[in-house]
Amino acid sequence: MFNKIMKRGGRKPSKADAMDSGLYGLGPTGNLNSGVVSTSNVVVNHASRTAPATSVVNSAPQPGGAVIDPAAQPSSHIDPLPQFRDVAVSDRQLLFLRKLHICCFQFDFTDTMKSTREKEIKRQTLLELIDFIQSGSGKITENNQEEMIKMISVNIFRCLPPSPYENTGAEMVEMEEEPFADPLWPHLHLVYELLLRYVVSSDTDTKIAKRYIDHSFVLKLLDLFNTDDPREREYLKTILHRIYGKFMVHRPFIRKAINNIFYRFIYETERHSGIGELLEILGSIINGFALPMKEEHKLFLFRALIPLHKPKALALYHQQLSYCIIQFVEKDYKLADMVIRGLLKYWPIINCTKELLFLGEIEEVLEATQSAEFQRCMVPLFRQIGRCLNSSHSQVAERTLFLWKNDHIVSLIAQNRNVILPIIFEPLEKNIRSHWNQAVHGLTINVRKMFLEMDFELFEECQKQHEETETRARELEEQRQLTWKRLAEAAEQWEGGEDRITV
Numbered sequence: 001m002f003n004k005i006m007k008r009g010g011r012k013p014s015k016a017d018a019m020d021s022g023l024y025g026l027g028p029t030g031n032l033n034s035g036v037v038s039t040s041n042v043v044v045n046h047a048s049r050t051a052p053a054t055s056v057v058n059s060a061p062q063p064g065g066a067v068i069d070p071a072a073q074p075s076s077h078i079d080p081l082p083q084f085r086d087v088a089v090s091d092r093q094l095l096f097l098r099k100l101h102i103c104c105f106q107f108d109f110t111d112t113m114k115s116t117r118e119k120e121i122k123r124q125t126l127l128e129l130i131d132f133i134q135s136g137s138g139k140i141t142e143n144n145q146e147e148m149i150k151m152i153s154v155n156i157f158r159c160l161p162p163s164p165y166e167n168t169g170a171e172m173v174e175m176e177e178e179p180f181a182d183p184l185w186p187h188l189h190l191v192y193e194l195l196l197r198y199v200v201s202s203d204t205d206t207k208i209a210k211r212y213i214d215h216s217f218v219l220k221l222l223d224l225f226n227t228d229d230p231r232e233r234e235y236l237k238t239i240l241h242r243i244y245g246k247f248m249v250h251r252p253f254i255r256k257a258i259n260n261i262f263y264r265f266i267y268e269t270e271r272h273s274g275i276g277e278l279l280e281i282l283g284s285i286i287n288g289f290a291l292p293m294k295e296e297h298k299l300f301l302f303r304a305l306i307p308l309h310k311p312k313a314l315a316l317y318h319q320q321l322s323y324c325i326i327q328f329v330e331k332d333y334k335l336a337d338m339v340i341r342g343l344l345k346y347w348p349i350i351n352c353t354k355e356l357l358f359l360g361e362i363e364e365v366l367e368a369t370q371s372a373e374f375q376r377c378m379v380p381l382f383r384q385i386g387r388c389l390n391s392s393h394s395q396v397a398e399r400t401l402f403l404w405k406n407d408h409i410v411s412l413i414a415q416n417r418n419v420i421l422p423i424i425f426e427p428l429e430k431n432i433r434s435h436w437n438q439a440v441h442g443l444t445i446n447v448r449k450m451f452l453e454m455d456f457e458l459f460e461e462c463q464k465q466h467e468e469t470e471t472r473a474r475e476l477e478e479q480r481q482l483t484w485k486r487l488a489e490a491a492e493q494w495e496g497g498e499d500r501i502t503v
Contacts, residue, residue: 078102078118081125084132093141096132099125100144100151103191109183119187126190133197142208148198149212155191157220160227163273180228192235199242206247213243215253222257225274237277241284255300258282262304270311279308279320286327293332301328301335306342314354322361329368336369337376344380352393359388359399366409374412382420386427389444394437401443404450414454421451425462426469 081099084092102125107115129148133140140148161182182188198204199213218240225236244254258278265272289297305328308314308321329336343362348354362381366374388400403409413420428451431444452459 078105078121080121083128084137089138092132092138093144096129096140096144097147099129100147103129104151104154106154107187109186123187123190126187126194130190130194130197133194133201133203136201136203139203145198145204145208146212148194149217152191152195153217153220156188156195156224160224163228163271179230182227182229182232185229185231188232189235192232192239196235196239196242199239199246204246210247210249213247213250215250218243218250218254219257222254222261225261225277226272228273233274233277236274237281241281244281244285255285259300259304262308266304266307266310270313275308275313276317276320279317279324283320283323283327286324286331289331291331293328297328298335301325302338302342306339307346309343309346309358312351312354314357318357318361322357322364325361326364326368329365333368333370333373336365336373339365340369340377340381344377344384347384352391352396355388355391355393355396356399359396359403363403363406363409366403366412367406369412371412371415375416378412378416378420379423382423386424389424389427390430390435392436394440397431397435397437397440398443401440401447404447410450417451417455417458421455421458421462422465425451425466429466 081095081102084095087095103122105118105122107119107122109119132138198209221236221240221243225233227233227236240254244251258281261272261278262275265275286297305321305324308317314321325339329339340362343358343365347358385400385403388396391397391400404413428444428448431440432448435441435444
């Protein structure tokens with residue numbers, strides 16, 4: 001029995017095997033370890049961008065009979081395959097599979113002079129695959145769909161290069177002089193385009209596609225948002241948005257996975273290149289939330305979106321974040337009170353650039369705020385606005401005074417002037433007396449005049465209380481100075497005395 005097993009294991013390859021190995025346009029069996037690349041276990045490092053790339057390739061034989069290491073370089077020529085229009089309709093699915101196999105090979109794109117012929121063949125092949133899917137020439141078989149997702153995984157799922165600020169202690173900057181350009185992009189964008197066309201195609205059956213575009217695939221896509229190449233992030237944003245729209249079964253998982261990225265960014269790293277793009281996707285998602293809003297969505301607002309105001313790199317994604325916040329308030333005006341209190345919680349103390357962003361966002365939130373919600377938060381809000389009025393940074397003070405140019409905000413203030421004017425009267429008077437900037441001084445006079453015309457009696461009462469407060473403050477200051485003077489005199493007498501104690 002043992003001898004029979006040994007004889008079977010050592011049998012000569014058949015002609016059918018040789019023909020299978022020639023299907024991929026790679027020549028005889030000895031060339032390039034011919035076969036199908038299996039990428040079902042391609043691993044992307046989720047923990048660190050700086051870890052070495054790891055690629056685990058499933059060694060199970062596929063319909064070609066052998067396995068190709070995706071990192072392997074061709075040891076001989078890759079022959080171009082015929083175009084789809086040059087073969088019979090019945091042979092196009094097999095040709096599609098053969099083209100996928102060619103696209104599984106990886107090349108060194110940092111060296112433009114290396115493997116130029118093979119790179120061009122791969123580029124042309126990718127273009128043909130894109131055109132085939134886009135034109136709807138034929139519905140792709142399930143086996144080909146699986147192989148296509150494997151090919152896409154081999155090409156796009158990789159360990160990202162370190163960012164310029166990685167492991168240097170440097171902070172993320174708002175704008176770089178030149179954005180990072182990945183040398184892989186000339187062929188990467190074709191792979192992304194192929195994936196996008198597959199996802200949006202009307203021929204793509206979600207019941208079949210969800211077997212291959214699964215949770216693992218989505219997680220790896222989300223990891224790639226940390227790339228420094230804005231072109232790649234733009235493609236990822238479009239693709240993930242389309243996946244969210246087409247695969248309803250993945251929607252809760254995608255929202256939860258984005259949550260986790262935000263949590264790690266806020267509380268651990270404060271470094272991520274794709275926060276803005278993820279927020280753009282969420283802005284569209286929030287716009288489609290049904291009413292009444294689910295508790296899950298409200299928790300997402302309070303636990304993830306509002307704390308995103310904390311990181312120092314807020315300016316990089318504030319526009320998208322502000323849009324998401326406003327979408328929530330416009331969907332459910334009752335959330336305005338909690339949103340404003342959340343912004344006050346993370347209000348910057350010494351960062352004037354962030355303070356300007358907060359003031360702009362507060363104005364947008366107040367525009368969507370109803371009177372009842374405004375009354376719940378107006379006291380802490382206008383205490384903060386009063387502090388901003390007296391800011392020595394002229395832009396902060398000026399931006400705060402611009403709130404009185406918004407008709408809806410002025411209407412809310414007028415309805416609640418009995419509470420608001422006593423809070424900000426003193427900051428207004430202080431600006432008029434001592435602020436160094438003439439523009440701020442002029443705007444403050446206009447706001448003061450507005451309150452005077454709004455309610456003369458209330459203004460007079462606040463002015464009287466302010467004068468009384470100042471009088472008391474002067475008396476207390478005089479008393480304090482007098483007390484210190486007496487202490488100084490007592491100390492002089494004690495120092496001249498005979499019973500002095502030396503410590």
